[in-house]
Amino acid sequence: MSERKVRVRFAPSPTGPLHMGGVRTALFNYLFAKKHGGDFILRIEDTDQNRYVPGAEEYIIESLTWCGLNPVEGPGIGGNFGPYRQSERKEIYKRYADQLVESRWAYYAFDTPEEIETLRKEAEANKETFSYGIGTREQLNNSLKLSTKEVEDKIAGGEAYVIRFKMPEDTDVTEEDLIRGSVTFNTTKSLDDKVLFKSDGMPTYHLANVVDDHLMEITHVIRGEEWLPSMPLHVLLYKAFGWEDTRPRFAHLPLILKPVGKGKLSKRDGDKMGFPVFPLLWTDPETGDISRGYREDGYFPEAFINLLALLGWSPGNDQEFFSMEELSGLFSLDRVVKSGSRFDPEKAKWFNKHYFQQKAAEELAQLFKPVLEKKGVTASDEKILAVVSEVKERCEFVTDIWEQSSYFFLAPDSYDEKTISKRWKEDTPEKLLAIADVFASVSEWKADAIKEAFSAFMNEKEWGFGVVMNPLRLCLVGGNMGPDLFVICELLGQEESIDRIKNAIEAI
Numbered sequence: 130m131s132e133r134k135v136r137v138r139f140a141p142s143p144t145g146p147l148h149m150g151g152v153r154t155a156l157f158n159y160l161f162a163k164k165h166g167g168d169f170i171l172r173i174e175d176t177d178q179n180r181y182v183p184g185a186e187e188y189i190i191e192s193l194t195w196c197g198l199n200p201v202e203g204p205g206i207g208g209n210f211g212p213y214r215q216s217e218r219k220e221i222y223k224r225y226a227d228q229l230v231e232s233r234w235a236y237y238a239f240d241t242p243e244e245i246e247t248l249r250k251e252a253e254a255n256k257e258t259f260s261y262g263i264g265t266r267e268q269l270n271n272s273l274k275l276s277t278k279e280v281e282d283k284i285a286g287g288e289a290y291v292i293r294f295k296m297p298e299d300t301d302v303t304e305e306d307l308i309r310g311s312v313t314f315n316t317t318k319s320l321d322d323k324v325l326f327k328s329d330g331m332p333t334y335h336l337a338n339v340v341d342d343h344l345m346e347i348t349h350v351i352r353g354e355e356w357l358p359s360m361p362l363h364v365l366l367y368k369a370f371g372w373e374d375t376r377p378r379f380a381h382l383p384l385i386l387k388p389v390g391k392g393k394l395s396k397r398d399g400d401k402m403g404f405p406v407f408p409l410l411w412t413d414p415e416t417g418d419i420s421r422g423y424r425e426d427g428y429f430p431e432a433f434i435n436l437l438a439l440l441g442w443s444p445g446n447d448q449e450f451f452s453m454e455e456l457s458g459l460f461s462l463d464r465v466v467k468s469g470s471r472f473d474p475e476k477a478k479w480f481n482k483h484y485f486q487q488k489a490a491e492e493l494a495q496l497f498k499p500v501l502e503k504k505g506v507t508a509s510d511e512k513i514l515a516v517v518s519e520v521k522e523r524c525e526f527v528t529d530i531w532e533q534s535s536y537f538f539l540a541p542d543s544y545d546e547k548t549i550s551k552r553w554k555e556d557t558p559e560k561l562l563a564i565a566d567v568f569a570s571v572s573e574w575k576a577d578a579i580k581e582a583f584s585a586f587m588n589e590k591e592w593g594f595g596v597v598m599n600p601l602r603l604c605l606v607g608g609n610m611g612p613d614l615f616v617i618c619e620l621l622g623q624e625e626s627i628d629r630i631k632n633a634i635e636a637i
Contacts, residue, residue, distance in 0.1 A: 133375075135167025136348050139193075139200070140338070142174045143185035146411035146420060147192045150353060150385045150394065153437040157382060157465070158351045159198045160438075163457035167348070171203030172341060173214045176331045183414050186214075192408040196430050197453055210345040215337050222332035225340050225370070226292045226325055230272075234369035235325060237290045238271040239283055262321035263298050292326035294335070294362065294369075302361035307349070307380035307462045314361040323362055335359060339366040347377045351462070354381045380462050383441045384469040394472050396420060404474040408433065423477075427526035429488075432480040440470040450483055482525040490518040496527045504531070506538045515620055519612045533610075537620055540629055541607025544637055548609050552599040558634045560597055561604065563590075565630045574623045576615040583615070604633035 139155040141147060162169040171193065173186055186204070193199065202208025212218055229235035238261075245261070252259035259265070266273055271293070272280045284290065296316045303313045314320060325336040332340070342350060360379055367376040385394045388402060399406040399421070410422035423433045435451055443466070444451070444459045451459070485493070494514045501508060508516075520533040567586045571579055587594055598614060605617055605626060618626045 133346070133348050135162055135165040136170065136346050137162050137167065137351055138170040138172050138342070138345065138347055139198075140172040140174045140341075140352075141189050142177065142180070143182060143189065144177070144180040145182050145185055145413075146407045146409075147189050148394075148396075149406050149408065149423075149433075149437065152192060152196060152198075152408050152433075153385065153440060154351065154353055154382060155193060155198050156196070156434060156437050157442070157460070157462075160457045160460035161349065161351060161462065164460050168201050169198070170208070170210075170345065170347075171200035171206070171213065172345070173204055174334065174337065175214055175216045176334065176337050178216070178329070178331065188409065188411060195408060195424055196434055215332070215341065218337070218341070219330065219332075221344070222326065222337055222340055223330070226332065226336060229294070229325065229369055230292060232369065233295065235292050235294050236266075236272045237280055237284070238269065238293045238324075239275075239288055239290045240270045241289070244270065260321040261293065262296050263317050266293075266295075266322055289328040291324045291328055293322040294325050294366070296320050296322050296362075297365070302364055304360055304364055304379060306357075306360070307378055308383075308465050309357075309381060309467050312357070312360070314358075316361070316365075319358075320361060335362055335366065339363050339370075342377055343367070343370070343372050343375070346375075349380065350377045351380045351382065354383055357381045380465070383466055385440050386469040386471045388472055388474060393469075402474060404477065427528050428477070428481050429484045432477070432484045435484075436477050436480045440472065441466055450480075478525055485525055485527075486521070490514060490521055493517050493521060493527065493530070497530050500528060500531050501538065504535075504538075508538055512537070512620065519616060519620070536606045536611065537617070540625070540632065541605075543607060544603055544633060545608035548599065548603050549637060552603065553637060554596075557596075557600045560592065561600060561630050561634055564597060564601060565627045568618070568623065568627050568630075571623065574619060576613065576619040579618050580615040601630070603637075604630045 137158040139158050141151055141155075159169045161167070171190070173189070175181055175186070190203075190205065200206060202210060203213045206213075226235065230237065240261075245259075248265075249259045261269065268274065273295070275283075299315065299317045301313050301315055303311060306312050323335055324333050326332050341347075360381070363379075364376070367373055386392065387394050387398050394406060396406050405421035405423050405426055407420055407422050408424060410425040411420040412418070413420075424430070431452075434453065434456075435449075438451065438456050438460075439449070442460070443464050445464060491514060494510070494517045497513060497517055501513070516534045516537045517530060520530060523533050524530055564583065564586070567582055568579065571582050587597065599609065602609060602611065602614055602617075605611075605614070605621065611617055621629070
């Protein structure tokens with residue numbers, strides 16, 4: 130086992146957008162593969178045709194690409210173990226389902242959905258739970274009870290059937306989970322005869338999953354803890370097929386929990402508290418409902434990945450910011466916790482601010498350009514870069530740049546009432562017009578030269594700087610915000626600065 134090349138897979142179902150919990154599963158698989166020089170594979174588990182959602186597969190692939198989690202095999206990539214969509218592997222599963230029937234590990238069941246539902250309701254009426262398996266299967270409409278001829282006649286006559294796994298009686302199934310340690314299930318107490326092959330000719334998750342993991346030579350199955358109850362069935366399927374020597378090791382990841390209260394983080398939590406739970410924006414093809422995405426909300430993929438890595442895993446030191454290379458070097462399953470990890474949306478912003486501040490102003494200026502285009506604003510690259518450099522420190526997201534700098538591109542159309550009532554005096558217009566004249570006389574329009582001319586004039590007049598500075602900022606910006614006043618003047622330009630002073634006097 131230890132000599133085999135590590136091969137892991139991320140195997141989502143295309144039933145809707147990829148939840149951030151799913152991205153974390155992909156991330157931990159990816160990091161494990163990288164750490165051990167192995168392969169990270171994408172497999173699309175689309176056997177449940179009733180729940181298939183158009184566009185979901187493309188969304189999954191785009192999400193992984195945005196996050197930098199690039200598989201070496203998968204749909205659209207290829208590889209030696211394809212096809213990588215389960216719907217394209219249908220013939221394979223039927224063969225293996227039949228093999229289990231022949232070896233008496235499985236059986237044909239002809240019970241209709243209506244018959245099963247009736248049995249469920251009868252059990253409920255007696256305050257019991259109906260389970261198809263040990264204790265009930267010998268009395269039901271299946272090949273364990275029927276004669277060989279009856280079974281053959283039903284199949285020849287086109288009667289619908291499923292193939293169910295025959296759970297062995299009173300057997301303890303013990304498995305060493307790489308995160309949770311030794312886990313034991315008793316077949317009689319907790320396991321029923323699961324359907325492996327459906328009447329529509331498609332396998333269920335359980336059969337397809339085990340067959341594909343074997344055929345694709347998967348060495349480790351790293352998945353969410355919701356699949357832990359399925360582990361004993363999967364272990365027994367490997368035994369039934371005679372694949373025990375090459376079966377993968379299992380690791381079940383903890384849940385990502387709500388920011389407040391108990392339970393798994395859901396879209397509803399995000400909607401209620403104002404944060405996304407999906408990597409990218411998703412538009413429901415049926416309803417047209419739009420769900421927010423981390424990408425569209427302005428998060429950098431590095432911040433999103435860093436955030437997810439620390440939900441349930443610890444590096445064993447105080448480090449909080451990691452490159453993907455650092456993560457893969459440090460990652461190990463024995464540092465993944467068993468209990469759920471509470472998601473903190475404020476921590477997500479904190480991570481983004483870190484990566485925002487790390488980026489060069491040149492890169493942020495390029496990212497800011499589409500925001501300006503949407504606002505209908507045109508400006509030179511030089512001005513955009515200068516503005517971004519000035520306001521960068523105050524921002525967490527690219528969209529914050531606009532909030533912090535809009536006045537550089539658009540003159541104020543209103544003025545802060547508080548500043549007016551506090552700072553605007555009877556003689557303020559006269560003083561500001563005098564400053565406008567000083568500005569008009571500045572020959573080299575640079576922040577230092579503007580400040581020099583302004584200071585000399587103020588000292589000559591013996592005016593207090595505070596008497597003029599706040600109203601001047603109000604004229605240029607519309608409120609009491611922004612970087613150094615003379616830097617603002619330089620970036621606005623001489624003519625625009627003087628115009629704004631005069632327009633503000635008129636408006637106020």
